[in-house]
Amino acid sequence: MKAPDCFNCHCRDCTILKRCSKEWLEIIDKEKNFIRCKKGQLIIPEGIPMSQFYFIYQGKVKITSVGLYGKQQIKRLAKEGDIIGFRGLASNNIFSASVYALEDSALCSINKDLFLDLLQANPELMFESLKLVTSELVRMERRMKNLTTLNVREKVAESLLYVNEVFGNPATGELEVCLSRQELAEIAMTTKEQVSKCLSEFEQEGKIRTEGKKLFLLQPDALQKMTCD
Amino acid sequence: MKAPDCFNCHCRDCTILKRCSKEWLEIIDKEKNFIRCKKGQLIIPEGIPMSQFYFIYQGKVKITSVGLYGKQQIKRLAKEGDIIGFRGLASNNIFSASVYALEDSALCSINKDLFLDLLQANPELMFESLKLVTSELVRMERRMKNLTTLNVREKVAESLLYVNEVFGNPATGELEVCLSRQELAEIAMTTKEQVSKCLSEFEQEGKIRTEGKKLFLLQPDALQKMTCD
DNA sequence: CGGCCGATTGAGGCTTATCAAGGCCGGTGG
DNA sequence: CCACCGGCCTTGATAAGCCTCAATCGGCCG
Numbered sequence: 001m002k003a004p005d006c007f008n009c010h011c012r013d014c015t016i017l018k019r020c021s022k023e024w025l026e027i028i029d030k031e032k033n034f035i036r037c038k039k040g041q042l043i044i045p046e047g048i049p050m051s052q053f054y055f056i057y058q059g060k061v062k063i064t065s066v067g068l069y070g071k072q073q074i075k076r077l078a079k080e081g082d083i084i085g086f087r088g089l090a091s092n093n094i095f096s097a098s099v100y101a102l103e104d105s106a107l108c109s110i111n112k113d114l115f116l117d118l119l120q121a122n123p124e125l126m127f128e129s130l131k132l133v134t135s136e137l138v139r140m141e142r143r144m145k146n147l148t149t150l151n152v153r154e155k156v157a158e159s160l161l162y163v164n165e166v167f168g169n170p171a172t173g174e175l176e177v178c179l180s181r182q183e184l185a186e187i188a189m190t191t192k193e194q195v196s197k198c199l200s201e202f203e204q205e206g207k208i209r210t211e212g213k214k215l216f217l218l219q220p221d222a223l224q225k226m227t228c229d
Numbered sequence: 230m231k232a233p234d235c236f237n238c239h240c241r242d243c244t245i246l247k248r249c250s251k252e253w254l255e256i257i258d259k260e261k262n263f264i265r266c267k268k269g270q271l272i273i274p275e276g277i278p279m280s281q282f283y284f285i286y287q288g289k290v291k292i293t294s295v296g297l298y299g300k301q302q303i304k305r306l307a308k309e310g311d312i313i314g315f316r317g318l319a320s321n322n323i324f325s326a327s328v329y330a331l332e333d334s335a336l337c338s339i340n341k342d343l344f345l346d347l348l349q350a351n352p353e354l355m356f357e358s359l360k361l362v363t364s365e366l367v368r369m370e371r372r373m374k375n376l377t378t379l380n381v382r383e384k385v386a387e388s389l390l391y392v393n394e395v396f397g398n399p400a401t402g403e404l405e406v407c408l409s410r411q412e413l414a415e416i417a418m419t420t421k422e423q424v425s426k427c428l429s430e431f432e433q434e435g436k437i438r439t440e441g442k443k444l445f446l447l448q449p450d451a452l453q454k455m456t457c458d
Numbered sequence: 459c460g461g462c463c464g465a466t467t468g469a470g471g472c473t474t475a476t477c478a479a480g481g482c483c484g485g486t487g488g
Numbered sequence: 489c490c491a492c493c494g495g496c497c498t499t500g501a502t503a504a505g506c507c508t509c510a511a512t513c514g515g516c517c518g
Contacts, residue, residue: 067374067375067379067457068378068379071378073377073378075370075373075374086363086366087363087366087367087370089359089360089363090360090364090366096371119356119359120352120356123349123352126352126355126356126359127348127349127355129359130318130355130358130359130362131318131319133363133366134315134316134319135318135319135320136366137316137319137362137365137369138316138319138325140366140373141304141316141325141369142325143373144376145294145296145302145304148302148376148377148418149296149302150296150297228296228297
């Protein structure tokens with residue numbers, strides 16, 4: 001696959017490109033890097049200085065970080081059109097998480113300084129970015145509340161809803177992503193065994209359906225009722 | 230106490246006023262509301278539409294929200310100069326938390342629309358707001374990681390550090406705020422009994438010192454080492 | 459001085475993590 | 489084509505950590 005051009009990008013409608021003048025599009029198109037990666041591959045390692053902004057051109061990724069005793073946590077899931085790098089705007093420039101490809105993916109990146117220039121030159125984009133970061137903050141606080149007050153069963157339900165929010169097919173209820181039990185556990189902050197048991201229960205209760213590796217949410221409302229909001 | 234005027238406010242150096250032109254200061258001064266409240270009082274109730282931005286003029290507050298089964302959680306602590314209301318920028322306009330005064334306090338508020346106008350008219354303020362919200366997001370993610378991966382003892386340590394970050398006196402190590410064991414538990418997401426036990430341990434180990442209702446951090450580094458970062 | 463509220467400390471029980479055994483594929487090689 | 493292997497998933501037993509409950513203590517205020 002060769003690097004796409006920004007003018008005809010299928011992500012033209014995303015937060016950033018949508019609000020760029022022709023001149024800025026040209027600059028970005030010229031300056032951008034293009035990165036391809038295979039399923040499972042580490043794209044950005046934890047701990048490096050955050051000098052780039054990344055845009056997911058294609059595919060799905062997970063953003064993880066590792067805590068005490070090597071305990072893994074999946075902080076966020078992202079897909080085509082999403083942006084990675086805003087957290088670098090806070091004083092600390094070190095990237096505090098790793099990004100892995102959940103399937104074959106492709107990303108574009110531009111230098112952080114270039115993005116900052118673009119922000120300054122484009123008030124509308126700045127405002128959109130503020131709203132974007134704010135809504136991430138709100139979502140993070142909701143997840144925090146769920147993960148710290150709910151029991152295991154409820155946390156697994158909440159996590160399924162989160163995965164559905166990002167990767168779910170509203171028509172079929174299918175979670176169109178391949179996550180292992182271990183990965184679901186790292187979203188729900190529990191163990192793979194507990195996830196397994198909860199999924200079995202949910203299936204018996206008719207709330208979800210499994211079909212090989214596929215997962216369908218049959219009664220998202222029933223899951224919703226188990227969580228806080 | 231009568232309403233202060235914005236030109237001579239002791240918070241003139243805060244995020245907002247610092248970046249206001251004289252004209253805007255006049256408008257804000259004229260449009261602002263001034264609210265006083267006693268210790269323990271509910272200032273903003275959960276669930277109301279978010280139509281105002283609040284600035285803490287004086288005092289200390291806690292921002293709490295209640296989860297399933299009435300379980301309380303303290304999401305954030307704030308003090309003089311801090312701003313409450315950015316979360317209203319996300320699509321959902323409902324305020325998802327309550328604000329209580331931890332001591333006698335005073336707040337100024339302005340209409341959300343006025344603040345939005347001010348933002349649009351002032352790119353520098355917009356950018357500062359973006360950085361502010363981003364750093365809140367980063368801090369929230371760090372707390373989330375701590376509260377979901379650490380054991381009780383470590384969570385209590387982390388919570389003491391958080392309180393210290395907001396209300397701590399760097400010179401003496403004193404946490405200059407009066408929080409009950411129950412409130413500390415709602416920060417650490419555990420029970421008041423566990424907090425009590427951990428504090429006793431920490432004191433025996435020389436990490437903290439209690440003096441009546443006062444709390445001093447003697448070895449913040451030792452507490453730090455127990456957490457993730 | 460008595461009563462009340464919050465803090466402390468200990469005992470018991472519940473939830474959840476850990477460990478272990480067995481099952482179900484998908485891939486590989488004979 | 490089939491046997492074998494390895495990885496992941498499932499399920500049950502066990503153990504540890506934490507919450508809940510209860511009793512006691514201590515300070516504060518009337």
